[in-house]
Amino acid sequence: MTLSNTYLINLLETVKKRNSGEPEFIQAVTEVLETLEPVIDKRPDFVEAGVLDRLVEPERQILFRVPWVDDNGRVRVNRGFRVQYNSAIGPYKGGIRLHPSVYLGIIKFLGFEQVLKNSLTTLPMGGAKGGSDFDPKGKSDGEVMRFCQSFMTELYRHIGPDCDVPAGDIGTGGREIGFMYGQYKRIMNQFTGVLTGKGLTYGGSLARTEATGYGLCYFTDEMLKANGSGFTGKTVVISGSGNVAIYATAKATELGAKVVALSDSEGYIHDPDGIDLELVKEIKEVKRGRIKDYLNKYPNAIFTTGSSGIWTIPCDIALPCATQNEIDKTSAELLVRNGCIAVAEGANMPSTPEAIEVYLANGVLYGPAKAANAGGVATSGLEMSQNSARLSWSFEEVDSKLKDIMTGIFKACDDAAREYGMEGNYMAGANIAGFLKVAEAMKAQGCV
Numbered sequence: 001m002t003l004s005n006t007y008l009i010n011l012l013e014t015v016k017k018r019n020s021g022e023p024e025f026i027q028a029v030t031e032v033l034e035t036l037e038p039v040i041d042k043r044p045d046f047v048e049a050g051v052l053d054r055l056v057e058p059e060r061q062i063l064f065r066v067p068w069v070d071d072n073g074r075v076r077v078n079r080g081f082r083v084q085y086n087s088a089i090g091p092y093k094g095g096i097r098l099h100p101s102v103y104l105g106i107i108k109f110l111g112f113e114q115v116l117k118n119s120l121t122t123l124p125m126g127g128a129k130g131g132s133d134f135d136p137k138g139k140s141d142g143e144v145m146r147f148c149q150s151f152m153t154e155l156y157r158h159i160g161p162d163c164d165v166p167a168g169d170i171g172t173g174g175r176e177i178g179f180m181y182g183q184y185k186r187i188m189n190q191f192t193g194v195l196t197g198k199g200l201t202y203g204g205s206l207a208r209t210e211a212t213g214y215g216l217c218y219f220t221d222e223m224l225k226a227n228g229s230g231f232t233g234k235t236v237v238i239s240g241s242g243n244v245a246i247y248a249t250a251k252a253t254e255l256g257a258k259v260v261a262l263s264d265s266e267g268y269i270h271d272p273d274g275i276d277l278e279l280v281k282e283i284k285e286v287k288r289g290r291i292k293d294y295l296n297k298y299p300n301a302i303f304t305t306g307s308s309g310i311w312t313i314p315c316d317i318a319l320p321c322a323t324q325n326e327i328d329k330t331s332a333e334l335l336v337r338n339g340c341i342a343v344a345e346g347a348n349m350p351s352t353p354e355a356i357e358v359y360l361a362n363g364v365l366y367g368p369a370k371a372a373n374a375g376g377v378a379t380s381g382l383e384m385s386q387n388s389a390r391l392s393w394s395f396e397e398v399d400s401k402l403k404d405i406m407t408g409i410f411k412a413c414d415d416a417a418r419e420y421g422m423e424g425n426y427m428a429g430a431n432i433a434g435f436l437k438v439a440e441a442m443k444a445q446g447c448v
């Protein structure tokens with residue numbers, strides 16, 4: 001897509017100049033502005049109120065030093081980030097990513113996406129994201145704890161249950177959330193719902209662990225059904241083997257599909273008989289091992305080094321659940337050539353703009369991240385509600401609310417795409433539906 005609206009063209013130029021070293025942020029903003037063109041043509045009041053000029057600039061960006069001591073007594077220093085992106089419709093909310101690739105541009109792109117995603121859930125949550133270039137892989141529990149405590153020793157002053165509620169993301173699972181929560185409680189002397197993704201013994205919600213992967217499949221199922229198809233009998237390829245990938249595998253299998261591949265940053269495993277998920281859970285969740293360890297039990301499965309090759313495996317449905325820009329144009333063309341009918345994104349921005357063009361040009365059903373993976377933050381919102389009310393719902397109750405929310409998100413994307421003349425383009429639908437609520441709230445609250 002190319003822009004023709006002069007205001008949007010100039011705005012995008014400003015964004016590019018101001019954020020020149022941050023290609024992921026520019027990529028995320030460009031995609032959204034391109035699909036908002038018909039909205040802006042219809043709603044000059046948003047331009048007058050400077051809604052978009054404000055939306056492309058985070059409300060607050062916090063950068064800090066995170067010193068900690070490793071097992072050899074050596075001082076290590078990482079960089080910590082929290083971008084409180086937009087609070088128009090609720091307290092800031094978004095995960096913490098711990099990965100060596102983290103820098104400000106990654107956190108800003110994730111925060112920007114989070115604003116529209118949280119809006120789509122219909123729950124009252126603004127958008128934020130945080131993280132650090134710390135790598136938990138290969139670190140001892142003690143090292144991870146000391147890092148998390150140091151990280152929270154600065155972060156605590158910027159967050160709170162009615163202000164900013166962080167959660168997990170890449171590298172931040174139950175262990176890390178536990179360490180961060182303990183440190184927050186110690187400093188503040190308050191037992192509040194300041195983080196989500198907590199353990200079940202201290203305020204966590206049932207089904208939060210499963211939520212992003214399950215929600216991805218609920219969304220995909222709605223998208224398939226609306227187009228006369230479904231999961232039953234389909235072959236599915238899923239990238240990653242972390243939280244999202246594992247529970248997407250579980251739900252896709254439950255819905256009648258066969259998942260034949262998973263990956264990590266070292267390579268991918270292809271098991272044409274269908275992935276043994278219990279084994280993967282043991283390798284990844286219990287032993288914190290590598291996906292290639294799968295071969296120890298299934299020597300006939302195939303392990304290939306390098307993660308992008310996973311998209312050469314023929315499949316009906318592709319669910320990228322690892323990281324940003326993991327499907328490029330070539331991989332997208334391969335998926336199309338091999339008969340893939342749907343791509344739905346568990347990871348944030350896993351498809352490059354060129355890959356998305358390939359899906360749309362070839363009639364591949366495309367479920368964009370901010371809609372398809374919103375189940376995680378939606379269930380975090382449900383965890384916040386339970387914490388505020390000081391009660392806990394059953395797994396079935398949370399799962400059924402999650403399913404309703406994902407069905408509602410699909411409908412909102414479908415309706416918005418149709419209303420703005422782009423039927424079947426769920427990316428445009430997601431951007432428009434997510435934007436409208438935030439834009440109305442920003443306009444109503446004046447120039448802040």
Ligand code: NDP
Nearest residue numbers: 169170171212240241242243244264265322323347348376
């Ligand atoms: P995890 O840390 O649990 O798992 C991440 C998986 O992706 C691992 O298998 C990891 O392999 C792989 N991976 C990470 N970075 C890379 C890379 N640069 N190249 C190749 N593989 C990589 O994270 P999650 O499952 O929680 O998150 C996965 C994606 O889903 C992210 O994009 C995240 O933002 C998104 N997401 C997560 C939500 C959640 O609730 N957890 C909610 C919404 C979106 P390795 O172990 O080798 O690093």
